[in-house]
Amino acid sequence: MANIPTATNASSSAEELESLLSTLAALSKVALEMTRHAIDVSDTIPRVIRSQVDAQVRAQVEAAVNDAVDAALAAVNASTVPAFTRSAAPTPAEMDARYPPGNNDHVAHYVVCIGRRPGLYISSQEAEDQVCGVPDMARKKKDNRQEALLYYRAQYALGKTATVNESAPVPAAVSPRAGPSHYTSAVKVSVTIG
Numbered sequence: 001m002a003n004i005p006t007a008t009n010a011s012s013s014a015e016e017l018e019s020l021l022s023t024l025a026a027l028s029k030v031a032l033e034m035t036r037h038a039i040d041v042s043d044t045i046p047r048v049i050r051s052q053v054d055a056q057v058r059a060q061v062e063a064a065v066n067d068a069v070d071a072a073l074a075a076v077n078a079s080t081v082p083a084f085t086r087s088a089a090p091t092p093a094e095m096d097a098r099y100p101p102g103n104n105d106h107v108a109h110y111v112v113c114i115g116r117r118p119g120l121y122i123s124s125q126e127a128e129d130q131v132c133g134v135p136d137m138a139r140k141k142k143d144n145r146q147e148a149l150l151y152y153r154a155q156y157a158l159g160k161t162a163t164v165n166e167s168a169p170v171p172a173a174v175s176p177r178a179g180p181s182h183y184t185s186a187v188k189v190s191v192t193i194g
């Protein structure tokens with residue numbers, strides 16, 4: 001590029017003009033490439049800044065959500081729930097004696113096998129009162145008294161009957177559930193936004 005003419009006059013040769021035009025074309029390409037790089041850099045800077053700001057906002061939102069979840073779990077664990085104890089349900093013979101044949105033999109019966117007071121009930125609401133809120137409750141509708149007693153007898157033989165009693169409320173974090181070895185536990189939840 002050292003041999004580039006700086007001015008042209010009428011006596012300039014065609015070779016000199018061609019050389020000048022090719023140099024101008026090369027310089028135009030370089031200028032265009034530099035413009036593209038400048039645009040790429042100017043586009044990249046806001047993206048980098050935006051991603052840093054997004055990461056900061058994301059971290060703040062995650063922290064706020066985790067704090068809210070922790071507070072909700074602390075409130076749940078601080079509350080009380082009823083504890084339940086189980087005892088033996090009435091035997092099939094006791095059930096036969098408790099529900100002798102009578103006027104309601106041919107109406108539907110609800111059998112409560114695990115509940116506050118296991119037995120046979122004519123209304124759905126009476127049966128529901130015996131199992132509402134009871135963990136692992138067992139209630140079944142049968143067509144008549146005889147079927148209901150047979151069903152209870154079979155469940156008793158399988159060990160699937162129990163009287164469930166509510167005791168004094170205890171903190172939720174240590175509340176016994178359906179069985180002697182089931183307890184609720186505190187849970188740590190972490191939320192990640194991504």
